[in-house]
Amino acid sequence: MKGVSDPSPTEGVRQRNLARLLRLVHLEGPLSRASLTETTGLNRSTIADLVGELGRLGLVEERAPDPSRRVGRPSPVVVADARVVAIAVNPEVDALTIAAVSLDRSIPLRERVDVDRLLSPEETAALIAERVAAWRRGPLADAQIVGVGLAVPGLVRASDGLVRNAPHLRWTDAPVRDLVAEATGLATTVGNDATLGATAEHLFGAAQGLDDVVYLNGGASGIGGGLIVHGMPLLGAGGYTGEFGQNRPGIASPVDRRADGGVLEDEVSRARLLAAVRLRGADDPTLAAALAEAGPDSEAGDEVARQRRILATALANAVNALNPAAVVLGGFLATIAAVDLPGLTALVQGQAMSANAEELEIRVASLAEDRLLIGAAEAAFADLLRDPSA
Amino acid sequence: MKGVSDPSPTEGVRQRNLARLLRLVHLEGPLSRASLTETTGLNRSTIADLVGELGRLGLVEERAPDPSRRVGRPSPVVVADARVVAIAVNPEVDALTIAAVSLDRSIPLRERVDVDRLLSPEETAALIAERVAAWRRGPLADAQIVGVGLAVPGLVRASDGLVRNAPHLRWTDAPVRDLVAEATGLATTVGNDATLGATAEHLFGAAQGLDDVVYLNGGASGIGGGLIVHGMPLLGAGGYTGEFGQNRPGIASPVDRRADGGVLEDEVSRARLLAAVRLRGADDPTLAAALAEAGPDSEAGDEVARQRRILATALANAVNALNPAAVVLGGFLATIAAVDLPGLTALVQGQAMSANAEELEIRVASLAEDRLLIGAAEAAFADLLRDPSA
DNA sequence: GGGATTTGCGGTCAAGCGCAACAAATAACG
DNA sequence: CGTTATTTGTTGCGCTTGACCGCAAATCCC
Numbered sequence: 118m119k120g121v122s123d124p125s126p127t128e129g130v131r132q133r134n135l136a137r138l139l140r141l142v143h144l145e146g147p148l149s150r151a152s153l154t155e156t157t158g159l160n161r162s163t164i165a166d167l168v169g170e171l172g173r174l175g176l177v178e179e180r181a182p183d184p185s186r187r188v189g190r191p192s193p194v195v196v197a198d199a200r201v202v203a204i205a206v207n208p209e210v211d212a213l214t215i216a217a218v219s220l221d222r223s224i225p226l227r228e229r230v231d232v233d234r235l236l237s238p239e240e241t242a243a244l245i246a247e248r249v250a251a252w253r254r255g256p257l258a259d260a261q262i263v264g265v266g267l268a269v270p271g272l273v274r275a276s277d278g279l280v281r282n283a284p285h286l287r288w289t290d291a292p293v294r295d296l297v298a299e300a301t302g303l304a305t306t307v308g309n310d311a312t313l314g315a316t317a318e319h320l321f322g323a324a325q326g327l328d329d330v331v332y333l334n335g336g337a338s339g340i341g342g343g344l345i346v347h348g349m350p351l352l353g354a355g356g357y358t359g360e361f362g363q364n365r366p367g368i369a370s371p372v373d374r375r376a377d378g379g380v381l382e383d384e385v386s387r388a389r390l391l392a393a394v395r396l397r398g399a400d401d402p403t404l405a406a407a408l409a410e411a412g413p414d415s416e417a418g419d420e421v422a423r424q425r426r427i428l429a430t431a432l433a434n435a436v437n438a439l440n441p442a443a444v445v446l447g448g449f450l451a452t453i454a455a456v457d458l459p460g461l462t463a464l465v466q467g468q469a470m471s472a473n474a475e476e477l478e479i480r481v482a483s484l485a486e487d488r489l490l491i492g493a494a495e496a497a498f499a500d501l502l503r504d505p506s507a
Numbered sequence: 508m509k510g511v512s513d514p515s516p517t518e519g520v521r522q523r524n525l526a527r528l529l530r531l532v533h534l535e536g537p538l539s540r541a542s543l544t545e546t547t548g549l550n551r552s553t554i555a556d557l558v559g560e561l562g563r564l565g566l567v568e569e570r571a572p573d574p575s576r577r578v579g580r581p582s583p584v585v586v587a588d589a590r591v592v593a594i595a596v597n598p599e600v601d602a603l604t605i606a607a608v609s610l611d612r613s614i615p616l617r618e619r620v621d622v623d624r625l626l627s628p629e630e631t632a633a634l635i636a637e638r639v640a641a642w643r644r645g646p647l648a649d650a651q652i653v654g655v656g657l658a659v660p661g662l663v664r665a666s667d668g669l670v671r672n673a674p675h676l677r678w679t680d681a682p683v684r685d686l687v688a689e690a691t692g693l694a695t696t697v698g699n700d701a702t703l704g705a706t707a708e709h710l711f712g713a714a715q716g717l718d719d720v721v722y723l724n725g726g727a728s729g730i731g732g733g734l735i736v737h738g739m740p741l742l743g744a745g746g747y748t749g750e751f752g753q754n755r756p757g758i759a760s761p762v763d764r765r766a767d768g769g770v771l772e773d774e775v776s777r778a779r780l781l782a783a784v785r786l787r788g789a790d791d792p793t794l795a796a797a798l799a800e801a802g803p804d805s806e807a808g809d810e811v812a813r814q815r816r817i818l819a820t821a822l823a824n825a826v827n828a829l830n831p832a833a834v835v836l837g838g839f840l841a842t843i844a845a846v847d848l849p850g851l852t853a854l855v856q857g858q859a860m861s862a863n864a865e866e867l868e869i870r871v872a873s874l875a876e877d878r879l880l881i882g883a884a885e886a887a888f889a890d891l892l893r894d895p896s897a
Numbered sequence: 898g899g900g901a902t903t904t905g906c907g908g909t910c911a912a913g914c915g916c917a918a919c920a921a922a923t924a925a926c927g
Numbered sequence: 928c929g930t931t932a933t934t935t936g937t938t939g940c941g942c943t944t945g946a947c948c949g950c951a952a953a954t955c956c957c
Binding site: 130131134159160162163166167182187188189190191 | 943944945946947952953954955956
C-alpha cells in the first residue's frame with residue numbers, strides 16, 4: 118500500500134488554484150492582481166504566492182500597473198506569457214494551415230502550405246515537424262512549445278487520437294496523434310474540426326459564456342457540428358458527436374425533397390446553392406453576394422428558402438433534445454441564415470417545444486478562419502491549463 | 508476585503524473527500540474501510556477520520572466485519588445509514604405515488620394514492636405534506652428526512668423548479684418547488700420525469716456506469732426522454748432537454764406516414780399500437796402479450812414494424828448527434844424494441860454514422876416502476892451528496 | 898504636502914492529509 | 928495448538944497550504 122501518491126495532501130488545492138489563475142488570464146486577458154483576488158476569492162498573499170509560482174514556471178508575466186484612476190496603490194497586471202505557444206494545425210484538401218498560437222491568445226505565426234495532391238498522414242506529420250523545426254530555429258527560438266493540436270475534418274477517436282475516417286483527406290484509421298507526436302517530439306492532441314470550432318466559438322466567439330451550445334458548420338463537403346454541454350466540449354462515448362450532417366430531419370413538404378435518403382447534408386448543401394446561382398467553386402462571401410444579387414424571388418431565392426426550411430427542422434430537433442442557449446452557424450449555413458436571422462429563428466421556434474425555443478438565440482459564427490486554429494490550440498493547451506505545474 | 512470566506516483553506520478538500528466517501532457507499536452499497544482506502548487512494552488514517560465524521564453526522568454506520576476468508580485483520584463495513592431518507596413523489600393523472608427512499612437504496616415506504624380527478628399543484632403539495640406528517644408520527648419517527656423530490660411529467664424549469672407545462676396534469680407555470688417546500692418545510696427539488704428516469708437507469712439500472720446515455724420512455728401520453736452526458740444529467744439552458752417526442756424524424760417511405768406534422772410521438776404511439784390489437788387502456792405487459800399473440804404477419808405486426816422504422820430514424824439522429832454508449836428504452840418503446848432488439852440495433856446502425864453506431868448498445872430499461880421514485884430521491888439526495896457536512 | 902485608501906510583503910497560525918510505528922485480528926503452517 | 932505472516936485499525940507527528948495580521952509603499956483627493 119504505502120501510498121506514495123501525493124507528496125502533499127493538499128497539492129490538489131494548489132494545482133486547482135494555479136489552474137484557475139492561469140485559465141483566467143488566458144481566457145480573460147490581462148488582469149490585475151487585485152481583480153484576481155476579487156474573482157477567485159483567494160487572499161492577497163495567496164495570489165502573490167501563486168502568481169509568483171506561475172511566473173517561475175514561465176507561464177505568466179507581471180507588467181507595470183495600468184494608469185488606473187482609482188485611489189490606492191496600483192496593482193501589477195498579470196498577463197499570460199506570450200512565449201508559451203501551441204502549434205495549431207488544420208489539414209485540408211488543398212492546403213495545410215499551421216500556426217503558432219500564444220497563451221495570451223495572439224497568433225504570432227501563421228502559414229498556409231498549399232498542396233497539389235492529398236497528403237498522407239505520414240507526409241502531414243513530416244511537414245508539420247519540418248515547419249516546427251524551422252520555426253524553432255527562427256521566430257520561436259525562445260518560445261516554450263507546449264504541444265501540437267490538430268483540427269481534422271473527420272471522425273477522430275477521443276481515446277487515442279486515431280482518425281477513423283476523414284473522407285476528403287482519404288485518411289482511414291490513421292494514428293495521427295502518434296505520428297505527429299513522434300515526428301515532432303511534442304505532446305499532440307487531435308480533434309474533430311467542428312468540435313474544436315465549437316470550443317473556439319464558446320471560449321472567444323459568438324457563444325462566449327454560454328454553457329449549452331449547438332454549433333453547425335457548413336463546408337464544401339458537408340455539414341459538421343460540435344456541442345458544448347456543461348460548458349465543456351461533448352465528445353460522447355467514442356468522440357464522434359455533432360454529426361448532424363448525416364441526420365435525417367423530417368421534410369414537411371414532399372416537393373422540398375431533393376435527395377433519396379433525406380440526409381441533411383444532401384438536402385442542405387453548398388453545391389446546391391452554387392448550382393442555383395450558376396457558380397462553380399466560389400468562397401462564402403462570393404456565394405453570399407451572388408445570392409443577394411439574385412434576390413428572394415429568384416430560383417436561388419427559392420433554393421435558399423427550401424434549405425432554410427429543412428435546416429430549421431434539423432435545428433428544432435436538436436433544440437428539443439438539447440435545449441441549448443444558442444445555436445451558432447458557420448460557413449454557408451451562416452450565409453443562408455444571415456439572409457433573415459429572425460425569420461429562421463421563428464421557423465425553428467415554430468417546430469420546437471415552446472419552452473425550449475423561447476430563449477433560444479441563433480447566431481452567426483464570429484471567429485472566421487481563425488476558429489479552427491484557436492480551437493486546436495486550446496486543445497493543445499488543455500493539459501497545461503489543467504495542471505500548470507506539470 | 509478581509510476575506511471571511513472559508514474558516515479553513517483546505518476545507519474544500521475535506522468536503523470533497525467526505526462527498527466521495529458518502530457517494531461511494533450510497534452508490535455501491537456496503538464497503539469495507541479497506542476497500543475505501545483502495546478506491547479513493549486516501550490514507551488509512553484519513554479514511555478512519557472521514558468515516559468517523561460521517562458517522563457523527565448520522566450519515567453512515569459501521570457494521571461488524573464480514574466473515575471474509577482473507578488473511579489479515581478484518582475491516583469494518585461502512586453502510587449508508589438507512590434512517591436517512593428522501594421523500595420521492597410522482598404525481599400522475601390517475602394517482603400520486605409517494606415513497607420514502609433510504610440513503611442505503613432501500614424503499615421502506617411506498618404508497619399509491621388514487622385520485623378520481625386531477626389535483627391542482629396546491630392540492631398536491633397539501634397531500635404530500637399530509638402523508639409526510641403522518642409518516643413522521645409513525646414509521647419515520649426516528650428518520651432524518653433530507654428533502655422531497657418530485658418527478659413531474661412535464662417541462663420543469665431547472666433554476667427554480669417551476670413547472671412550465673405539464674399537459675395531462677393541466678399544470679401551467681406552477682411554482683411546485685416552492686409550494687411543496689412551504690407545505691412540508693423540507694428542501695424540495697422538482698425534475699422532469701424522463702430526466703430523473705434517465706438518472707436512475709444511469710446510476711442503478713440498464714445504463715449503469717455509462718457516461719453518455721440517451722434514454723427514451725414511451726408513455727400513454729407521448730414520448731419523453733432524458734440525457735446523461737459527462738456522467739451527469741443534462742439539463743440544458745432552461746431544463747427542458749430530451750424532448751425527443753416532439754422531434755420530426757425523416758420518414759423514408761411516404762406510406763409510413765400517419766400524422767400530418769410528422770412529429771415522432773404522433774407516429775410512434777401507444778394509442779396506435781392499442782388500436783392495432785383492438786385494445787383500449789391496457790398496461791404494457793398486456794399490450795406486449797397481445798402483440799406477441801398477433802405475430803409479425805398481422806396488422807399489429809405491420810404497425811410495430813412501421814413504428815420501429817420511424818423510431819430507428821429518430822434514434823439514429825440522436826446517435827449521430829450525441830454518440831452515446833447506450834440508448835435505453837422504457838415503456839411501450841421497450842415493448843416494440845424487445846420484439847427484436849438486434850434488428851432494431853441494425854436499423855439504427857444502418858442510418859447512423861458507422862463510427863457512432865458501431866459500439867452502440869440499445870437496451871431495455873431495467874428498473875420498472877421504481878425508476879421515477881429512485882430518480883426523484885436521487886435528486887433530493889444531491890445536495891447532501893455534494894456537501895455532507897452541511 | 899498631508900490624509901485616505903489600497904496594495905505588497907513577511908511572519909504566524911490552523912486545517913488537512915500522509916507517514917511511520919505499534920497494536921490487533923485473522924489465516925496459514927508446522 | 929502454537930508460531931508466523933499478513934492485513935488493518937490507531938496514534939502521534941510533520942509537511943503543505945492558504946488565511947490572517949501588521950507594516951511599508953504607492954497613489955489619489957483635498
